[in-house]
Amino acid sequence: PGSDFIACEGDDIILTATGAGPGATYIWDNGVLNGVSFTLNVSNQYTVIGTGANGCEGSASITVTGVPNPDALFTSNPNSGVIPLNVDFENLSSDATNYSWNFGNGDSLNYAEPDSPAISSVYNNEGIYPVILTAFNGTCSDTFMMEIAANLYGDPAIFVPNVFSPNQDGANEFFILETENVERLELIILNRWGNVMAVIESLDVGWDGRSQSGNEAKAGIYFYKYNAVGFNGQELSGHGFLTLVR
Known part of the structure; x- marks a missing residue:
């Protein structure tokens, strides 16, 4: 069967005995069949008995050393x-x-x-x-x-304030969403009766506290909703309430 050798545990190997002449049979121990692959699980010595056509027998052994397979991780x-x-x-x-x-x-x-x-x-x-x-x-x-x-870009993010005061004092005049990595934005403001007060489709423009006709909105609670798309294609949406203070 040849010289002893080393193989990886779990590999399929083949042991083939020859030399007993035409018509010979070969019987291995450990359940091995001559010339048929099997899985090597542990190191072992394998012995084969060859019987020639004339009835003469001979034997040989080979040791196969199994080496554990690495686990890459x-x-x-x-x-x-x-x-x-x-x-x-x-x-x-x-x-x-x-x-x-x-x-x-x-x-x-x-x-x-x-x-x-x-x-x-x-x-x-x-x-x-x-x-x-x-x-x-x-x-x-x-x-x-x-x-x-x-x-190239991170995930989009939107930060929403909950109050603004459009009273011409130069501070907090607009309800505007802070964005990160946002390419497109639609912001809709509605009053308590569901009427649309403003539709904003700009990252740099906020609601100025006026209706679509230009009239000042009354102080109170309003509803907002937005849809946005990030530079990476990710979509964001949200809604909530805001307070207008005069």
Whole structure:
């Protein structure tokens, strides 16, 4: 059957005996069939008995040493964000001694234990980057992949005040939404009877406390609702009440 050899646990291997001449039969122990693949779970010695057509028998043994497969694994912090995006990685692999990183952005890192370097990479351009870690132990290897999302813009956010006072004193004159990473916005103001007081479709313009006909709205409680779209395409909507003070 040949020389002893090493294989990764969980691999399929084939043991084939020859040499007993035409018409020979070969019987292996441990449930192995000659020339048929099986899964190696643990190290073991395998013995085969060959019987020639003339009835003569011979035997041979081979030892297959099973090596545990590495388990490649890592975490990232963060796994998405706005460029330039600095990402720290933590290697959580087991049963490995050598590591090869491909960060997907042209950067790479290779090292062997006992070295344990700080692992990080910077993503300067927008995109989705596959980060691949390959863990080795001299015989066997395993890979783990995670995607890093480097975004041109962050998620949109809207901050809504709850009171304003359009009384020409130069302070807090407009009901205006504060926005981050918002590309488009529609704001609608309604009175207590559901009548539309204002429709605003600008990020830089707020409600001045007047009706659509230009009349001053009375002090009191009004209802607002908005729909917005961020630069990244994410949609936001919201509603609530505001107080107009005169």
